[in-house]
Amino acid sequence: MKxxxxxxxxxxxxxxxQDMSRRSFSKKLxxxxxxxxxxxxxxPASALAWLDGGFNQREDLADALKVLVKTYSDTRPYPHxxxxxxxxxxxxxxxxxxxxxxxKENADNYVxxxxxxxxxxxxxxxEKFGKDAFLWGIFxxxxxxxxxxxxxxxxxxxxxxxxxxxxxxxxxxxxxxxYTITWEDVHHxxxxxxWNGFAKSVGIEIKVEPGExxxxxxx
Amino acid sequence: MNERRNFAxxxxxxxxxxxxxxxxxLPGRVRAAGPGNPLQVLKENxxxxxxxxxxxxxxxxxTYDSTTPYPHxxxxxxxxxxxxxxxxxMKKGMDREYVEHYVMLMSPVLKRLKKLVExxxxxxxLWGMFEDTPSYQLxxxxxxxxxxxxxxxxxxxxxxxxxxxxxxxxxxxxxQDVHEKWCIPIWTGFAKEIGxxxxxxxxxxCTVKLA
Numbered sequence: 001m002k003x004x005x006x007x008x009x010x011x012x013x014x015x016x017x018q019d020m021s022r023r024s025f026s027k028k029l030x031x032x033x034x035x036x037x038x039x040x041x042x043x044p045a046s047a048l049a050w051l052d053g054g055f056n057q058r059e060d061l062a063d064a065l066k067v068l069v070k071t072y073s074d075t076r077p078y079p080h081x082x083x084x085x086x087x088x089x090x091x092x093x094x095x096x097x098x099x100x101x102x103x104k105e106n107a108d109n110y111v112x113x114x115x116x117x118x119x120x121x122x123x124x125x126x127e128k129f130g131k132d133a134f135l136w137g138i139f140x141x142x143x144x145x146x147x148x149x150x151x152x153x154x155x156x157x158x159x160x161x162x163x164x165x166x167x168x169x170x171x172x173x174x175x176x177x178x179y180t181i182t183w184e185d186v187h188h189x190x191x192x193x194x195w196n197g198f199a200k201s202v203g204i205e206i207k208v209e210p211g212e213x214x215x216x217x218x219x
Numbered sequence: 220m221n222e223r224r225n226f227a228x229x230x231x232x233x234x235x236x237x238x239x240x241x242x243x244x245l246p247g248r249v250r251a252a253g254p255g256n257p258l259q260v261l262k263e264n265x266x267x268x269x270x271x272x273x274x275x276x277x278x279x280x281x282t283y284d285s286t287t288p289y290p291h292x293x294x295x296x297x298x299x300x301x302x303x304x305x306x307x308x309m310k311k312g313m314d315r316e317y318v319e320h321y322v323m324l325m326s327p328v329l330k331r332l333k334k335l336v337e338x339x340x341x342x343x344x345l346w347g348m349f350e351d352t353p354s355y356q357l358x359x360x361x362x363x364x365x366x367x368x369x370x371x372x373x374x375x376x377x378x379x380x381x382x383x384x385x386x387x388x389x390x391x392x393x394x395q396d397v398h399e400k401w402c403i404p405i406w407t408g409f410a411k412e413i414g415x416x417x418x419x420x421x422x423x424x425c426t427v428k429l430a
Contacts, residue, residue, distance in 0.1 A: 020372045054286030063359045064279055064293045068353060072275065073266040082275045085356035086297045096320045100313065109307045113389045146281050147296040150274045181380050 050141055078171045083148050087168045094190050095181045103189040111197030117142065123202055131218050134204050135159045138195065139216075158216040165191075289380050294357050298377040305401055306389055314400045322408035328352070329412035336413055341429050342366055344415040348406065349427075369426040374402075 074080040097106040122137030126179055129136075139145045139159045140152050149161035165186045181189075187210035195216060199206045205219040261267055285291045308314045322329075330346040342365055348354075349361050349368045358370040374397045381390040392400075398421040406427060410417045416430035 042221060051284045052282065052287055053284065054290065055284040057286075058283050058290065060282060060290070060292065060359070064283065066360065067293060067356060068275060068279060069266055071288045071353070072272060073264075074353075077263045079269065079271070080353060081271070082278055082293070082356070085353040086300065086390055088295055088353065089300055089304075092321055092324055093317075095318055095324065097275075100316070102311070102313075106304075108312070110303065113303050113385060117384050118320070143282060143296050144300075146278055147293070150271070164255065171380075176324070177300060177328060178324045 077175050078167065081150065081164075083150070083164050084168065085138070086148055087164045088172070090190065091165065091169060091172070091179065091181065091186070094186065095179050098181050098185055098189055103185075104193065107190060107193035107197060110194055111201065114144070114198070115201055118198060118201055126202055126204070131204055132157055134202055134206075135216065135218065136198065138198050157218040158215060160213050163212055163214050166212060238347065248296065288384060289376075292359065294359065294373050295377065297357055298373040299381055300425070302374060302378055302381055302397070302399070304389065305397065306392055309392055309396065318401065318404040318408060321405060322412065325409065326412060329409055332413045336415060341415045344413040345417075345427065345429065347413065348409050366429040367426060369424050372421070372423055372425045375423060 068082065071080050071082055071084065092218055093106065094103065097103040118137065121141070122134060125133035135158070138162075139149075140154065145152065148164055150164065152159055152161045166183055169179065169181070169183055169186065174214050187208075191210065191214070192208050195206060195208060206218045209215040209217070279293065282291045282293055283293070303315060304317070308317045328347075332344060335347065336344045343365070345368050349358070349370070350363070355361060357373050360370060360372065362369045372394075375394055378390060378394055378397065398419075401419065403419050404427070406417060406419055418428045418430050420426040420428070
């Protein structure tokens with residue numbers, strides 16, 4: 001109960017979504033944790049294994065930086081970004097599963113496979129910190145999202161981010177023309193079933209507003 | 220007055236030419252930015268002109284600052300995501316069709332590459348398959364030799380981590396299946412469209428050579 005109040009206080013302390021940057025949200029969450037270390041340590045250690053301070057000990061940053069430079073030097077036929085290949089992987093899989101009529105099974109499989117992570121980290125975090133921890137868990141907490149979305153804007157009970165699929169699907173169709181899926185298919189046959197699937201698994205309801213900036217809100 | 224102006228004009232004219240000559244005589248490292256006008260180099264450098272790097276750096280930081288239960292890398296989600304799909308489709312017996320579909324999706328790119336190969340030789344095919352597409356975001360690094368490309372396998376560690384930290388029934392397949400049902404069929408499919416022949420030597424360090 002104390003943790004819930006503290007987390008809510010952290011949320012209301014940030015007046016605008018610009019104040020609540022990804023980094024400052026995590027700092028505030030960890031700040032709450034330090035004040036209530038007992039409840040935090042009752043979360044699985046792996047739930048805390050995020051921004052765990054290992055950056056300075058990494059010896060494999062050079063390759064990552066080189067790929068980043070290569071990516072951002074690549075501007076034809078459009079400016080490439082760090083999530084390019086990941087987005088194309090999702091799109092090519094969706095195109096195949098839609099053609100074969102198995103897109104729902106694909107989304108269900110994704111929810112089921114990642115259900116392990118939901119059970120391990122997110123369920124307990126929701127119990128401790130409230131429903132907003134669900135959005136934390138499926139967005140800023142997981143590499144599945146922070147390696148996919150350019151940035152995630154955080155508000156209490158809401159997350160929003162630029163859609164990573166729209167531009168790439170448009171450009172890919174323009175230069176290649178081999179995909180048959182539409183942007184609406186991406187919303188209705190991938191993103192929404194996946195997020196609703198996660199929400200259902202933890203007994204939460206969400207509302208998704210797809211768009212160039214996609215918005216996911218707790219109901 | 221006119222003499223002064225003429226003198227200035229002459230000075231600038233010959234001064235400009237002399238300046239150009241002396242620039243051409245500059246040590247190579249001063250001109251290392253490349254041929255042409257060095258004043259344009261910064262403007263022409265596509266990386267340096269990007270104004271959307273902040274988010275990319277933040278994502279990189281978040282990735283590399285997460286080291287438990289294993290050190291995360293930039294290609295984590297892509298490699299694990301591919302493994303998830305492979306497992307899903309293997310269970311349905313649709314992995315082969317998935318590969319064929321992917322080669323089909325890439326066919327316009329492969330056709331363009333074929334023309335390049337006809338013009339510039341088969342090594343261009345390897346360049347196109349690995350370095351020229353965003354698939355370089357899958358490999359931590361790509362070592363280039365004439366007629367050969369090699370790279371650390373992005374799937375081995377990812378599969379081991381998935382088997383350890385996720386449900387065994389979802390990652391029931393072996394590393395060899397990744398070679399035989401995904402990588403090798405994809406690359407040989409690409410190579411066939413491009414008009415080159417390759418030999419794939421899968422391993423911790425995977426090597427793809429022109430045959």
